[in-house]
Amino acid sequence: MSNDALFPSDNVLWRQPGLVGCLAGRTLSAFSSQVLAVAVGWQIYALTHSAASLGFAGLAQFLPMMLLTLPAGHVADQFNRRRIVMICQMIETIAAFTAAIASWQHMIGPLALYALVALYGACRAFEMPAQQTFLPAIVPTSVFPRAAALSSSLFQVACIAGPSLGGVLYGFGADTCYALCSAGFLMAAVSTASIELRFPTRQRQPITLESVLGGIAFLRRQKTMLGAISLDLFAVLLGGATALLPVYADDILHAGPIALGLLRAGPAVGAMLMAFAMTRWPIRRNAGQAMFLSVAVFGVATIVFGLSRSVALSIIALMVLGAADVISVMVRGSLVQLGTPDGMRGRVSAVNMLFIGSSNQLGEFESGMLAACVGAESAVVIGGVGTLIVTLLWMRLFPGLRDLDRLDDITPGE
Template sequence: MSASDSSAPSSPDITLLRQPGLISCLVGRNLSAFSSQVQAVAVGWQIYSLTHSAASLGFVGLAQFLPMLLLTLPAGHVADQFSRHRIVITCQMIEASAAFGMAIASWQHLIGPWALYALVALFGACRAFEMPAQQTFLPAIVPTSLFPRAAALSSSLFQVACIAGPSLGGVLYGFGADTCYALCCIGFASSALATASIRMRFPERRRQPITLESVMGGIAFLRRQRPMLGAISLDLFAVLLGGATALLPVYAEDILHAGPVALGLLRAGPAMGAVLMAVIMTRWPIRRNAGKIMFLSVAVFGVATIVFGVSRSIPLSILALMVLGAADVISVMVRGALIQLGTPDEMRGRVSAVNMLFIGSSNQLGEFESGMLAACVGAVPAVVIGGVGTLIVTGVWMRLFPGLRELDRLDDIKPSA
């Protein structure tokens, strides 16, 4: 190599991977995500096998939602006052211990529906503290200029975990739910070790007492930032109305007449589409018209939900879920860049907590809504109604939040006061 070649600047991809702590951050996050996905397949199939009730699948979502509803905002305050690093490690170790308990209880045939609801609620409580703290890692590790690529890389690896987790979970469930939970225990413990190896420094923050004003600080901040509020609330209603994943056990067994392996493939469908889109966006990130692209992606999400709802073919159902996942990852990336880059560091924990309350809990509340609606009108009408509702919300939000619609370049976003 010539001297001129050796002095040439590194490519953005190489520069990104050289950021200290990035690899450990990604490994820790994605091992945790992988374990959560394996657990979701096992819990969903086990609870449906025990009850044969669509409503019981909805109660799983409710059991996860309630702890997040109660704890996420206080958890955001905690993330802004204490070591975010230690918070994440502690939560991951509790998750590993709970998964170990689930494995033993399933192995000994001591687990029933109410025990599953209780353990899922414990995981919901852990995620309420873990996720707001974990969301602050990436902007603390990579510079703003590399954040869109880092977010795309993180999302693509996250989606790989979401593909491998359900697929492997479906296969391993054939050996028993205890096998799935044992794997989850190993995964959560390994994620805690990876997180512990991250070396990063956060700015010193002045401790504040826990008051209603400080806990609600994230909401107050978002009320002043209309584009951020629009992005978060749009995803809330899209996921709430268009969440078909809660009914996948019903589709796999009663509509598509398949087994746990097919359920794993269906659960992996959104992630397969998302990882393809995330890889594309890692190489070609959104340059212009980010707001319009986000609204278009949510509309596509609604259409794909409707197609999945009416499908009676496993390949078509998986394809519809892949399109759904690809559309969703676009809105996730735009929203993530808008929130993480537009929020000052001293507010990131609380704003991330509000984001996770809206987005994370909407997944569980959407599962509850889907399960209850399916119990009343049937699984297919419930999914179709949700997809139509997503399209309606998209049109309304385009009029309510013109600032979000006109959002252009993501790398121009600056922290707001």
């Protein structure tokens, strides 16, 4: 099928220099990351047979990202962003290749794997804020929502294919997975190198607390943008149903591991389908209302999943949940990237990343703790109801977000 058939009115999108390299670099990096996560998880558990070890692996990756993300945003606004991304991807290439050799020679242990994921977390902290500035520098504002939808759809494909292929390849050994990751990160670096980016000349600033926290100060002045980011944060924080999928698959739906795999794939499949649809039919008017409606649908889908006793209905609810989340992500992403001056994009993207990472991690924690107190079903339903309450409250607190109309009319704030 040709590009014209998929995107009949959007030939201009594919004519943007550097777009293919940008999308390929991001997708290959995301795919390799997913394979790496599967391989590390399986190998650590095989070496230790301890669930706590899996938790330590997550912590080893999360801590460097949490500590370095805001300074990394400052670095992205001061130095060559393409070079930052390439350096990070080359470090990831070398680290994955080293892990492949060590696994092949049976010379790797839990501490080495913790060091691997910690290094990876540090690289991602610097790579992602710089990488997120590429798209608005490549495509004009008029086609940015469509380009962002295409980028998101490819990212979701990577999130589905990566764990699936990683699980299959792990049967041939962890070294096979790490070798694939190394090749994927290397191809991502080559794709990034092919991008031609033109950024305005920026005057270097010393690393100070004021500069590092500049993204937070900017968001405090931009109420509409702050409303979008915080709405998404609280929706994910309260509606963390996916953290309890193993409990649902085993104790509530009484299904096996295959059903658990389908449940885990549900949100990603729904997100991918919605992202592809938005690539062809982007939001043209009433973007703020679309965002609030999508978060409300997210809450309702969470409640339906919480009450469901059918595997099929649960999968459908999770697909709707994932699809609704993509709409919210698209509006928020357009606000952050188009509403931020180029000289601030790295720092604002870093704050956005910090919010997203915190909501995902804390959302899983909140769901687990609440489920331990009131049961998994009640925890999920309470989370869905909480999401609906937050949606109504944010509509009153952030009228500018509610009244947001066209995404292509967004201009950088001060």
